[in-house]
Amino acid sequence: MDFFPTEEQKMIQQMARDFAERELKPRAAEIDTTRLLPLPVLKAMAGLGMMGMNIPAEYGGSQTGVVSYSLAMTEIGKACASTAVTMSVTNMVAEVIHAFGREEHRRTYIPRICSGEYPSGAFALSESTAGSDPSSMKTSADRSGDEYILNGSKTFITSGDIAGIFVVWAKTDKSGGAKGISAFLVERGTAGFKVGRNEEKMGQKGSPTNEISIEECRLPRDSLLGREGEGFKIAMMALDGGRIGIGSLAVGIGLAALEYATEYAKNRIQFGKPISSFQAIQWMIADSFTELEAARLLVLRAAHRKGKSLPFTREASMGKVYATETANRVCYKALQILGGYGYMKEYPLERHSRDCRGTTIYEGTSEIQRLVIAREILGGNLV
Numbered sequence: 001m002d003f004f005p006t007e008e009q010k011m012i013q014q015m016a017r018d019f020a021e022r023e024l025k026p027r028a029a030e031i032d033t034t035r036l037l038p039l040p041v042l043k044a045m046a047g048l049g050m051m052g053m054n055i056p057a058e059y060g061g062s063q064t065g066v067v068s069y070s071l072a073m074t075e076i077g078k079a080c081a082s083t084a085v086t087m088s089v090t091n092m093v094a095e096v097i098h099a100f101g102r103e104e105h106r107r108t109y110i111p112r113i114c115s116g117e118y119p120s121g122a123f124a125l126s127e128s129t130a131g132s133d134p135s136s137m138k139t140s141a142d143r144s145g146d147e148y149i150l151n152g153s154k155t156f157i158t159s160g161d162i163a164g165i166f167v168v169w170a171k172t173d174k175s176g177g178a179k180g181i182s183a184f185l186v187e188r189g190t191a192g193f194k195v196g197r198n199e200e201k202m203g204q205k206g207s208p209t210n211e212i213s214i215e216e217c218r219l220p221r222d223s224l225l226g227r228e229g230e231g232f233k234i235a236m237m238a239l240d241g242g243r244i245g246i247g248s249l250a251v252g253i254g255l256a257a258l259e260y261a262t263e264y265a266k267n268r269i270q271f272g273k274p275i276s277s278f279q280a281i282q283w284m285i286a287d288s289f290t291e292l293e294a295a296r297l298l299v300l301r302a303a304h305r306k307g308k309s310l311p312f313t314r315e316a317s318m319g320k321v322y323a324t325e326t327a328n329r330v331c332y333k334a335l336q337i338l339g340g341y342g343y344m345k346e347y348p349l350e351r352h353s354r355d356c357r358g359t360t361i362y363e364g365t366s367e368i369q370r371l372v373i374a375r376e377i378l379g380g381n382l383v
């Protein structure tokens with residue numbers, strides 16, 4: 001067992017940390033207020049290899065591996081959660097295309113994602129009546145000669161406003177439940193595929209979250225990813241990987257909150273002493289850091305297993321549920337350490353707390369992660 005990152009992993013972590021400190025941290029509050037991610041920053045991240053970290057170099061990826069991806073994601077999440085979630089969905093889309101796309105898809109789209117020509121990718125699975133249960137989706141894809149005609153709508157799609165390429169799930173067999181779902185690639189601007197309003201959210205406000213309406217959207221037959229009926233499997237496999245990204249991001253938000261609160265506690269004087277000298281404050285700091293370290297190790301174990309091509313569904317769900325819930329607890333305590341100042345917009349704790357909240361919801365709620373973990377354990381995966 002080796003708990004130490006390799007020299008290359010440390011280098012990538014440091015590169016992401018330097019970039020995040022320099023380019024993201026100073027802008028995070030403004031990104032939150034304006035609800036706008038600076039596109040040149042995303043392009044610069046792509047230039048540093050952060051938009052295709054698990055993609056082979058022949059398609060423009062940096063192929064730094066999953067552990068490096070997790071370490072980098074934590075650094076970006078620490079500085080700006082909106083940017084981190086964009087990085088997460090973009091890497092996820094590149095990986096879906098790499099894993100399930102035809103060679104032509106890979107050669108066409110992946111280099112555009114990795115180079116930053118597309119500021120982001122988007123993953124369009126959820127619908128207003130199909131969230132935790134995507135098998136109940138209504139969007140349909142009907143075959144007509146050499147085309148598929150898609151009709152329906154999607155809800156809460158991260159990066160809808162900025163994505164160049166969308167992976168879109170639709171039913172090719174309406175009576176087929178999960179087995180009737182297929183996945184398609186849709187380029188931005190395709191007729192009949194309209195990105196709608198950017199939802200007003202509680203946090204991660206710089207990351208656009210859009211509705212999408214799909215009306216008589218005609219796609220060439222080879223827009224299909226994988227085979228007809230494989231869409232559900234593709235979504236679940238992609239989400240397993242995506243959960244490593246979200247768990248890593250959440251650890252970053254938790255660390256940012258804790259670091260800020262710790263420095264504050266050393267300098268805030270009450271009853272003639274720094275509040276850090278009070279045991280109640282020390283326990284909040286100690287518990288928070290312990291739990292964040294446990295979360296980090298769980299997420300990194302999932303990343304390590306994915307990188308070694310070992311099964312990692314259970315580990316990714318454990319990492320996601322534990323890291324995201326821990327980060328929320330940590331933000332709660334860190335804000336408490338700042339007292340009234342924690343509640344004020346002038347200090348970053350209220351933003352971290354808002355940014356963190358969504359992480360237990362998207363890419364599968366905490367309840368769904370627990371279903372996945374229980375299913376694995378009840379199925380005998382208990383070692």
Ligand SMILES: Cc1cc2nc3c(=O)[nH]c(=O)nc-3n(C[C@H](O)[C@H](O)[C@H](O)COP(=O)(O)OP(=O)(O)OC[C@H]3O[C@@H](n4cnc5c(N)ncnc54)[C@H](O)[C@@H]3O)c2cc1C
Pocket residue numbers: 089122123124125126128130131132133155156157158159201209358361362363364365366367368371
């Ligand atoms: C900021 C943000 C970004 C998002 N980005 C994307 C995106 O890019 N692409 C995309 O496709 N989707 C995206 N989503 C959608 C997200 O994946 C869904 O919101 C999530 O899966 C939950 O679905 P729902 O909101 O419909 O809640 P519901 O499924 O209606 O769930 C409501 C509650 O019931 C619980 N619940 C549901 N089923 C069960 C069960 N079987 N057992 C126990 N409890 C259950 C849930 O855990 C939750 O607490 C995003 C959401 C948000 C908030």
